[in-house]
Amino acid sequence: MSHAQDGATIFKRCAACHLPTGAGVPGAFPPLKADVAALAGSPTGRRYLALVVIRGVSGPITVGGKPFRGTMPAQSGLNDEQVAAVLNHVLRGSAAKPFSAKEVAGFRAGSASLNSAAVARLRTSAAGK
Template sequence: MKRAAPLFLAATAAGALVGLTLPVHAAADGAAVYGRCAACHTKTGAGVPGVFPPLGEDFRVMAASDAGRRYLALVVTRGISGPIKVGGKPYAGVMPAQATLDDASVAAVLNHVGTEIAKTGPAFKPFAEAEVAALRAGGARLSAQDVGKLHASAGGQ
């Protein structure tokens, strides 16, 4: 029998923390993993103005470059803190690291966003588990603030 894997600390727009649980076998299901993202970015990826950015064209633009792909993987694995601009609008929310997600789950959720949430912008190239593993390892010393500083140079708009 497979145990449930806890999914920790999805911050809501009101600032409360929500503990979510998904079955272990669903861990690599991007749509299921996205459930923890939807607490802030919403089910449609529209985000919350000024706090949690939308996951649309900005995501696709970033996923089209090496620096952007690194940034996106690190946002999930290391978290992000500090002001960023998306679509020319400022956002000042904090996203905790989703460190409990394995590399396959990170790839799956990024691929879900790139195909089901972010539907405009450049063509989307799926993330591979091995790519996420390498990006995670390369950014292991970065803080959430460091990741935030990568936003503009990674193609953030």
């Protein structure tokens, strides 16, 4: 199975909340679109995206100008390659540099003490607000 197919397969578990299109549900599950592509353009944003999947995220966060105050559980059981594959699936069609398993491994290292609220604060610093 190619990595691209892997990403689509893994995304099925994400689609339960974010919908198969990634459009999300207002007030509950954020869209995985323009904001994710923008976050993937900075080192802090890339760390945030990887740790959202690895550690979970618990806002408040603002996505697409709309507030979200939910909790995404850590997506346990995904290895570095699978985290990279699913993020690359989300980013397909954008100009963002693809994630590699090695990059994800670097973000995972030392992240065990970060809880989902700390991950949300990474987004705030990545977005500069």
